[in-house]
Amino acid sequence: MSASASSPTATSARPPAVSGRGATFGRVIAAEWTKITSLRSSYLLAAVTVAVSGALTYLSANASSGDPGFDPLGSLTSALVLTPIGLLVLGVLVGTGEFSTGTYQSTFTAVPRRLPVLAAQVVVTAAFALVTSLVAVGAAVLGILPAAGSRGITVDLTGEQTMQILAGMVIYPMGMALFGMAIGALLRRPVRAVVTTVTLTLVLPIVLMLAADMATDPMAPSQPGSSPPAQAVVNTAVTFSPSGAGSLLTVPEGSGVEGAPDLGRWGGAGVLGAWILLPLAGAAVRLRTRDAT
Amino acid sequence: MIEVEALTKCYGPTRAVDGLTFTAQSGTVTGFLGPNGAGKSTTMRIIVGLERPTSGRATIDGQRYADLVAPLQAVGVMLDARSVHPGRTAFRHLLAQARTHGISRSRVDEVIEMTGLESVAGRRAGTFSLGMGQRLGIAGALLGDPHTLILDEPVNGLDPDGVLWVRGLVRDLAAQGRTVLLSSHLMHELALCADRVVIIGKGRLLADASVPELTAEGGSLEDAYLKLTSDAVQYRGRSATGSVVPITGVTR
Structure with missing residues (x-):
């Protein structure tokens, strides 16, 4: 990253000699990793995420274990309505932490180009979330085992569709x-x-879903294959929300919401990616062009 | 050497800094003075690249701060004792700063020792008193063993022992040929540790002189300061009886 990395003699111009290549990208990542791993809130949110994932999956699997056609794998994603929230808050704390505390002053005087800090925050947030997510998925798998055991079902995670859902x-x-x-x-x-x-x-x-429910006449004859317009609009909006798009990654292909365009797994990932990249681009512009406050 | 040339910073219609020019020479401690709201902190924030000047420029040894290859090892900055995350320990805060420049863990321990924070380095910064926060800020500024130091009110909140320590520290640093720019409201303290004094008011330069020059008329540095800034004070308190507090020591 550093333009001067190839010119070690450049430092001899001013006394006393400035050693080192300054804030290279690798170093900024190391610094941001030190920051994210030195706050209690990071560990607390990670622990809550894992605990909620295990407990909620366990309860859900147990509750449905009495159903005649019980498939323990079907309960794997049941905690996913809540588990992303912990990591969402973790991300918010990383993104705002510099500015809500004044830390930005020591950070941006050390890295005056600023953008490497933002990029490094993306890297360490992704890494921390990856580790947390892996453990949370492990907890969810453990959560379905008692229910599966009680019915004498062997849990097989190696099916292609199951692997995709786990990913x-x-x-x-x-x-x-x-x-x-x-x-x-x-x-x-x-x-x-x-x-x-x-x-x-x-x-x-x-x-939105509640509003659509109330706007829809429950007595109207239902036409197979089509849903009321209000419902379709709402379902489309929900599908394009960060959580709606993201959860497409965790459902079998082709199980899109009624009335909404079926984005599929890749489409969902793309929409969620846009929800990340657009504000990130805005943050980068703000960082480069405005005073740090 | 810090050079500030015709520096102007506007926030909307307000001119926080207005055509300010001064130089802080290597090997000297330059005191930076002015009433509240005079533009001291804004000037310092512009010098270290946190804010952009509306016009004019500020350079350190001829370079803009943003162009420095290894800023932490060229310039030590302490702007605000609150530039620390309250949930992070002092050690981890300094370690994160050090890592941006590949500075070793042993140097982190060294500046902790230099600033007398050994016993509290493992405590979260949110539990620190103002004085301890100041020491942590100074530790961060010393981390890269820089040739230039920019310290915004470093003795604010320090105990007498700490004030004495900072005085000795900046004198030593200047004696080693380094540039020190420090702001303070403590006149007696500045009279003891500064070689030159730059006084600003309402963003403009009021005086740029050595301490002996300012006190040549026989008064103290405080007298000279109050006289120079009497027209530039923007926030003036009143006495308990409602009258404007008389400025003592001013001889016109």
């Missing part, structure tokens, strides 16, 4: 962590960023 269960919460980080870096204030991200991922989809 989605790791990637989707990672994406939510990066979404939180991007919005946090853009808005710079934790309360604003948490409210914005939780509204977009949790509140808005629920409110």
Whole structure:
């Protein structure tokens, strides 16, 4: 990263000699990793994520273990309505942490080009979320074992579709962590960023679905293959929300929501990616062109 | 050497810094003075690249701060004792800073020892008193063994022992040929540790002189300061009885 890395003599111009190549990208990543791993909140959110994943999956699998056609694998994703929220908040705390505390002053005087810091935050947030997600998925797998055992079902995770769902269960919460980080870096204030991200991922989809339910006449004859227009609009909006798009990674292909365009796994990943990249680009522009405050 | 040339910074219609020019020479401690809101902190933030000047420029040894290859090893900066995450320990805060420049863990221990923070290095910075926060800020500024130091009110909140220590520290650093720019409101302290004094008011330069020059008329540095800034004070308190607090020591 450093333009001077190839010219060790450049440092001899000014006394006393400045040693080293300054803030290379690798060093900035090391610094950001030190930061994310030195806060209690990071570990607390990771622990809550793992605990919720294991406990909720266990309860859900147990509750449905009495069903005649019980498939323990079907309960694997049941905690996924909640587990991404912990990592979302973790991301927000990484993105806003510099500005909500004044740490940005020591950070940006050490790395005056600023953008490497943002990029390094993406890297360490993804890495921390990856580890947390892997453990959380492990907890979810453990969560279905008692229910499966009680019915004498052997859990086989090696099926192609199961593997894809497990991968989605790791990637989707990672994406939510990066979404939180991007919005946090853009808005710079934790309360604003948490409210914005939780509204977009949790509140808005629920409110929209309730509103559509109320707008739909329950007595109207249902036509197979089509849903009421209000319902279709809402379902489309929900599908394009960060959580809606992300959860497409964790459902079998072709099980899109009624009335909404079926984005599929890759489409869902793309929409979630856009939810990350657009605020990140905004944060980068703000970082480069405005005073650091 | 820090050179500030015709520096202007506007926030909307407000001119926080207005055509300011001064130089802080190597081997000297330059005191930076002015009433609250005079533009001291803004000037320092522009010098270290946190804010952009509206016009004019500020350079350190001829380079813009943003162009420095290894800023931490060229310039030590302490702007604000609150530039630390309250949930991070002092050691980890300094370690994260050090890692940006590949500075060793032993150097982190060294600056912790230099600033007397050994016993609290493992404590979260949020539990620190103002004085301990200042020591942590100074430790961060010393981390890269820089040739230039920019310290915004470093003795603010320090105990008498700490004030004495900072005085000795900046004198030593200047004696080694380094540049020290430090702001303070403590006149008696500056009279003891600064070689030159730059006084600003409402963003403009009011005086740039050595301490003996300013006190040549026989008064103290405080007298000279109050006289120079009497027209530039923007925030003035009132006494308990409601009258404007008389400025003592001013002889016109």
